[in-house]
Amino acid sequence: MKPIHNIALESTDSTNNYVKQHLSSYSENKIYCVTAQEQTAGRGRFAKTWVSPKGENIYASLYFTIGKDYPYLQNLSQILAISCAEILHKLSIPAKLKWPNDILVHKKKIAGILTETISFEEKIGVILGIGVNINMSEKTMQNISQPATSLKCETNKKYDVGIVWERILAKFLENLALLERNGFQSFSKFYTDNLAFVGEKIRVSHGNKVIEGVCKKITLEGKLLLVDDYQNVIEVSTGELSKPSM
Template sequence: MKEHATRLALIAKLADGQFHSGEALGEALGISRAAVSKHIKVLRSWGVDIFRLQGKGYSLPAKLELLDCDKILAQVKCPSLEVIPVIDSTNQYLLERVATLPKGACCLAEYQQAGRGRRGRQWLSPFGSNLYLSMYWRLDAGIAAAMGLSLVVGVAIAEALESLGAEGIKVKWPNDLYYQDRKLAGILVELSGQAGEAAHLVIGMGLNIAMPEAEGEAIEQSWTNLSEACDSLPERNELAAALINQLHSALNDYEESGMEGFTSRWNRLDNFLDRPVKLLMGNRVVEGIARGINSQGALLLETEQGISPYLGGEISLRGC
């Protein structure tokens, strides 16, 4: 983190959304104007939209609320919370520490250098635009009990966003959130453990809040921002606290009641409920009408042969 200290201090100076001259920034940080320019270049490569106006200096398009551990903890009880501005991956950070983490521990980042989604895909993570959050959870019931956990997490996130005034947030089986048929957030659940022992889970999510259009050009599917679903966008620290609180609550509910307690909650939010879909399973394609999920978290698909459940990590869902 030491190598990023000057860059993070530079962002903190620019976070007020006002213009700052290169000379003033250099004096405040104890570096030359040329060094300021070099650091600005790196910050732009992180996805920070910094522009320069002749005679006025550098500025962000608007104020930037940086994540603050104390502000988040003032709104939620969390046994361990770390805000690491620049990280390879919040999930990987927790995976490497599961032996020492308390249940419910969280890690947030402003920028992921190696963020990842399902099946090894890259998760685009520009600095300060979105929310990158991972949580550790221990399931004493074991790995088998983790089936369908991504659905529980999706419901929790959607309900948290609803509580903050977002409308029309939907879930897509098995691990995405949608708004108006465009991807809003992704969920990645990674687990470890042996048969007969507790399961160690790291639950990661990336939520688009204000993804810059230029950064989003690299995304290979239709996407959207939370700003589209909210008349008044919540502050990022308030949003982080709400998500952590709702995740803790949902995971405790899941341990007590299993998927049965979430079936109706999922179906209320299901983006593809009663719509024609395609299930892609390797080279196999099954078309039908989505009819929600069952108590095991399996997708129910109605075809000419009737309604059948589908469950598996390699199944992906697309609207027809």
């Protein structure tokens, strides 16, 4: 496993942007971990704003390079989501995984992941950005456009943001090594056991294509398995999941 190089920032527009601005100084032989006390322009998937008040939550990005033939690129964000969910479970938080890589508690979002890739001549650079709501108050959550929660809201306790992140990062590195040894099959049962919306009708959108069906499980490769109204079994590898009523 590559050694970790930590970069701790007081403030940045977005930890993913910071990584992209400093790519030329990074070594292929390290995993870079950029954390910030606040983000002034935090981003989620599909350019959605990520509310990022100072000192209250985890704002972090991991950066490393992989070979162009790396077989698990699509699973990396899922492994980070699984690692986060595992730590939340240890804190007695009933986290569920919203495919492909959001984390919900009682159907409210507590964490999200934004993956970006950069193609080099022989390598692919991977940025895994993660935001986890730790000590954010219900009042601040009113500024978020979708139902959201935090560790503090769920337990009425205040947490050390740095310690929670250290635990998630350690679990991710452990799970990354397992992924590279055994493939995603080592995680598909945990993902299915903790998959949000199982048995419910969902919609997956990707570009102009929309698929609807009943959410069933996660495959051994990390794809989402649906059954449509005609009992066709459909495997989905990418897209944005929503409920038809959402």
